[in-house]
Amino acid sequence: MFPGIDGFEWTPGHLIFLGIFYTVVAVVFLTLALAAVRAWRSYRANRAEAIRWQADFHDLPARDRACRHALTGEMRERVCELGFDCRRCETHARLLEERPPAQAPAADTEAGGVRLPLDRLYHRGHTWVRPEKDGTVTVGLDELASRLMGTPDRVRLPKAGRRISVNGTGWRMWKHGSDVRVLSPVDGEVAATGGPEAGWYLKVKPAEGRLDARHLLRPDEAAPWMRRELERVQWTLGHSLADGGVMVQNLSEAVPAEAWDAVCAGVFLQV
Amino acid sequence: MTMDTKRKRPARYGMVIDVDRCTGCGACMIACAVENNVPPAQPEATDRTGITWVRVYQIHNGASFPENRTAFVPVMCQQCGHQTPCVSVCPQQAVDVDRETGIVGQMPQRCLGCRYCMAACPYHARYFNWWDPVWPKGMERTLNPAVAPRMRGVVEKCNFCQGRLHAARERAAAAGRAEPKPGEYVPACVEACPTAAITFGDLADENSAAAEQARGGNTFRLLQKLGTEPKVYYRSSRPWVHQVAQQDFGRRKKEEIRG
Amino acid sequence: MKVGRRDLFKFAAGSVAGLAITPVPWKLLEDTALWSQNWSWIPRPPRGEIGTKFTACTLCPAGCAVRARCVGGQPVALAGVAEHPATRGVLCALGLAGHHLPYHPLRVRQALRGGRPVGLDTAAAEIAAALVEMRRSGSKNLVAVLDERPGRTASWLYRRWLADMPQGRYVTPPEREGATLAALAELIEGDAGPLGLDLERVRTILSFGAPVLDGWSTPGRVLRRRERFQIVQVETRYSRTAALADQWVPIRPGTEAAFALALAHVLIEERLYDEAAARRAGDFAAYRKVAGEFPPERVAGLSGVAAEQVIQTARLVAGRRPAIAVGGGDPGGGPLGREEEMAIGGLNLLLGGLERDGGIVRRRAVPAPKELEAGAAPVTEIQDLPNGSVGLLFIDASAAVDALPWRLVEQKLASGKALVVSLAAYRAGYAGHADYLIPAPMYLESLQDVPAPADAAEASFSLSTALVAPPQGVVEPVEFVGRVTGNAGTLSDWIKRRAAAVYRTGRGTVTTYTTGKVEPLAEVGSAEKFWNALTEGACWQDERVGGRAAPGVALLGRHGDGAARLRRAAAGRLDAGEAPAGQYPLVLAPFGWRGATGNTALSPVMSKVYQESGLRRAGNQAAVHPATGAACGLTDGCRGVIETQCGSCGVAVFFDPAVMPGVIQVAVGPEPPRTRSVLEVCDLEGGCSWRAARARIWKV
Amino acid sequence: MKSNGRIWFPAGVLVSLGLGWFGFPAMLYRAEPQPVAFSHKAHTGQKGGMKCEDCHALREDGSFSGIPGIEKCAGCHASAIGSTAAEKRLVDEYVSQNREIPWLVYARQPENVWFSHAAHIKLGKLTCEQCHGEHGKTDTLRPYEEDRISGYSRDVRGNPGGKKMKTCEDCHGRCGVGQQGCLDCHK
């Protein structure tokens, strides 16, 4: 196979055969090397979180990737292709321009027994963002997620000063022996951490000093979304969680162990 | 290197086996086994797993007593001269046709034991070492140093007693000749045949007895139509032998079907 | 420094990556492959200087000259010697692997008593004591030596020593290849002396079942001259000889005598016989009368050979003279029978084969030392011993060739306390029946003399020199017998004396193998030089006996009962038996190959012809015609049981359309262990023939 | 911990390299001293004056005699020449007991190789040195090294300069003999 080995002869057969063989081997290993180099670069560029979301997002069932505008009924059956990052979405921008958001409702809304306070914006990963007066934002779990997690067994919050990015890992929680990555709703630097007992988790200094909220759901949009989310949870479970039209309080206990992962995956958008 | 030490022209060693002379005594098989260090059979070995570089087949005219007739056909590697089936299939060049002798050589040391060559050989002249070779204690002293014993898991076959060719070449070299003279190199089976039924020689040499006999009438080769140009010829004056040896197998009778 | 799990993973990954750029994996890959080419358990042939030595094969009486290729003195390959005048470079399959025999796994390396090791001296002392006790008690029991290869110097020694003992008998197996000549000698008036066959000039061989092309006689004499004669093979079995014979006459088992008489009938009727020979026969008229009772038409009914074929065979044989008729039987199937041999002898006389070129010729015996010839015990064939007469039997089985059923030997033993001492190299054959097993040297391990075979046309003498050292504890059989019987003697000394006796004849020629030179014995110079030549590879060959005065003959023998015996035998051997044909509808016909009938060990590589190819049927393999098999409920390849009046044995059954319907051909040969040999169920018929027996077979 | 996390991979590589290039070859070969200290130089030099062929000869049939037997040594060393310990050992242990010296042959080919000295000397006209180098002028015998796995002599298939099959093929190719039939040189 290698010129110089016992019995090697240059014949057309050898030339063709070995030519093809080496080409194949070279292509395979170059491809592998290419993937490795790219991976190394991405890793060095701290793109891991973005990639994780990108990969997760594409692995989500199409139904879970429904566009916010489809949820509100503005459009029919639209599936998001941008990882819920409406900031980059032309359609969103166009729709926003065409139909500027109506005046916010007067009072907190509610969907299927989940309260959606007005002072905050909602992320598809079931977090909310509340701009504070000092220019920071507070990030917490919405009611569905809070009830699902109840009191987590363990929470690992990022240290202050750590940069987080939209759809990257905000923090991690453990419950019922499995872990949940809560997606960060904002880009920014962690200023302080709270916890379940405080009702909020992170205080974040938004990147570039101000909150770009285009990708976050306004409370009025959040209601249909939340109803849809409750529906999804119920499908996953295969039985109703409603208790007289209102979602059961102790959701975290009501979910059977074998469905826990599936429910968390559905709620927190991960695979 | 001077020219006179080079071989003049390639030989094409072959043999003509006179089927009418073969008594089926098996001397060729024994002489071959002795010469080539073919081990005795393991207790479990059968005619299907044993190793006999030359195997004497008994052929029948197909008739029943008393019209039955038998002839013995020794079949060894036929040293195919054209499209040698085993050479092209070996994945790692463990088989080659020596350009200077026309002998198909099998290199057990190179062989990985895939047995593809055995599937390729229509003459069933190739044998696989299903067992490690075992000689009774002490008998390893009687092994022929000119031939290396094979290990299990490799294929072997007749090579016209390459060890004898080596010895003949060495004797010739000692005498300053590049090649042995005709008759100085003769395979063991040829030498051992009590009825001198096998004529061995260089078929490329018009004057050799083998070439002469091969040219003569009454000869045939096995599976001639396959076009492999075997260098082992058979001769017989009995028409039925020609018929049987060249018939197609479909005419065999049902009771001969095993399994 | 804290070492985490991940660090260890990284280290391991680094090690693996690093290892790939060291020689380790690649060298290991190469070395393991090389190892597979050099496995330590694969034997390595010895290296050493390659040389040639000469000896002679003693595995059968043919005594073929052997050229041994030796490496460092050890023979690694045997071949024939083309220069040898009789054997002509021929060596049979057995002989070609003879150098393996010293290392056979069945080799006996220690004296055994009842299967257990015993010191050689103890064994000798015990046997000697038994002999003394026999003499003291005045027992009438005989002391016999069964010599499986008569004619050797050792045989002469046995005869000489036994002659000194009142109850000593020198016993041989039934005459096999020499039987026709022995029967002929009985038909010749006066002392015929040894006879031989002039195979060099014969044009037709009429063979009654003799394996002419399959190891018969001296193979070199027959096979290398195959074109010069034609063969008419009269045999039930489609043997190798029958297959290559010019004519095969398949006859029913046991009807050879009738067929021979029918031929005689035709020869006489058609006046094809040799008139001069007939004139010399005193009883031609009586013979003619006997033959007249067996016209081809009648014999057709007996033998199953059509009358026309009988007539045509007779014409064929008579028309291509010199012709000889030979019998002798089969190495496995036993002798043909004395009456049959008489009839065949008669045919030879009718064909005018006696004392003519290409016929039966007179020759001289190989001289033996005078001390031995004078007063040697007579030769008794074993069947002629009275039953139950032998008290102490020595069996020199070191030269066994042909089958001899143990029952035949057993019959002769005195009931009760007969002692059997087997002197053999292997635990094979009779070894299991012997009280004492004394290890004997094997071929190539001891010096032996090779006298002319029974049918040689002239006397000859050569030596089988030892090429390898015998194992410790091995003793020359004749020397052991001498020691026990109180006769000192070294075999090699006596062989040398015999060579001197040969030298003293001053006749004949000496052929040196290395040069091929043939010189008159007289010119050798001295007995010592003759001996040296013999040990280095030479043979002596007597000159042909001249002065052929045709003697008077008696076609029916000299004893007067010939006609009656012939008639009885010709009526058919099988019908003479007591077994009812109804119960035993088939005929069992054993057969075998010379030297391979189970009395001695074969080289393990003989597996090539038995086990690893279908070339030879192994012991207890039975062949039947498919129709017969189907009628008996057998299937091809099944196991079966054969039963005769004498017992039953297991066989493997094969269908072969070449087998005569109604006949079961069973191979006598290297048997699978712990199987009763088919020989032991054969009908012994008075001890001289066991070649056919009524039998039945069924599938198991 | 984070900072030294990077050294582990290269450390593994380095350790492997060290073991693979230096430890492994040392482990792979088993060195065995020759049974007797023999000086070719002493025999072939001024004092001995012998030629290679005096001891390593071709026999009549073309086969090569290899290393001479003890009787050849005994021809001169029947009694000790000189008083060295090695000489005494030669005489006491081998010559006087008529025992063959179990030489370990560096160039001993594996069983499957057929090599004819006759063909190379008589037809190829090669001199001893062309293959064996200046072995005849060495003063000591280096230990014989055997590959523990394959059992080959290191000279045959191990040393960078060892004679591998390639060496044979190259020469045969250059000289135009043995047109690459395997069984030309294998048996």
Added chain:
Amino acid sequence: MDRALISRGVRRCSPRQFLLWLVPWAALAAFGAYSAGLCLVRGLNQTNMDNRFAFGLWIFLDLTVIALGAGAFFTGFLLYILKRHELKAVINSAVVIGFVCYSGAVVVLMVDVGQPLRAWFTFWHPNVHSMLTEVTFCITCYLTVLAIEYLPILLKNRKIRQVPSFLVFEFELHKVMYVLAGVGTFLSFFHQGSLGGLYGVLRGRPFAFREGFAIWPSTFFLFILSAAAAGPAFILLTTWLVSKISRKRLVKLEVMAELGRISGVLLIVYVLAKAVDTLVWINETAPATGFAAHQFYAWRPFGTWILFAEIVVFGLAPALVLLDEKKRQRTGWLVGAAVLVCSGIGLNRFVLTIQTLALPTLPFDAFLSYTPSWQEVGTFLAVIAYGVLVYSLSFRYLPLFPQERELAEVPRVSGD
């Protein structure tokens, strides 16, 4: 621990139940490993192969398994090169099946050769004229490719992908997967063909010998076609089987139907080609080598029924079913046809390996039969057990069926 390895959003049986499922297969694999060990340590005398039956059960297994594993390359080819995106639903499963089949075949080959330690000689001293060389090179290369294709699936494991570097590598590897799919297709194409050529070139075996184009006998192309047809059918079959055993819906029926359609189209082409080839062989190739084709079928039980079964029962019939759009919508028809296709490929490989060797060539040869020894059967079963084990573990811990989560979330509608 176990649960933390299972992908989110899908349900798997309890560890206990899974263990109970694994134990018999593991036992079978252990028994097979013992059998194979015997063959390696004591030599191939442990098998019932012989000098005439130089190939036996194992080669049949290799050929069949590799043909069935062709789904990996063909699905990859359709998905990545021809952009049939609906096949994404089965690509992971196909890769695992391919990997299992090929690695199993290679392992058995290593047991099958007499001197596995010298197997690398083929790379060192290749005889480029041998079909087996082509097979060896392609299979090793393709197995490497399959391993690389398998890698991202492995890295997608919930636990493993928590390591960012693995996650990133998986992502980047996935992006270049089309290159590997292309290479895999090329390699697969060739060695499926060479496996066919393996027998087709045997001039000494007129039963198998075929004239061809350039250096390739017709069986080369027939094997490619038949493997390409059988691959999707086998994926269909395994998907259905896994779905039945795990009692989960794994892919949408459209995907199954699409697999069936692909298989059907290729199968009909194959059947036509095979029929033409058989006619040419009967009328030209066989007579030229001195044999009349009918003679090959004169030996019981290998009658002409085999030819009929191969072409009609296992070829034409399933092809027609799979080409019928209505029948394709019925799981029963789909699966039944897939079973026929897969059996047909087995029969075809059997005929080429076993029947070829059983037939005599010399006029005085016997027709032989052969029964594998328990060691051979054990090794055979071990490959199957190995496949089941690897697949089961992959199914449990790796996301093999992307549609599973989606299908699991949809409320079950009766009649679906």
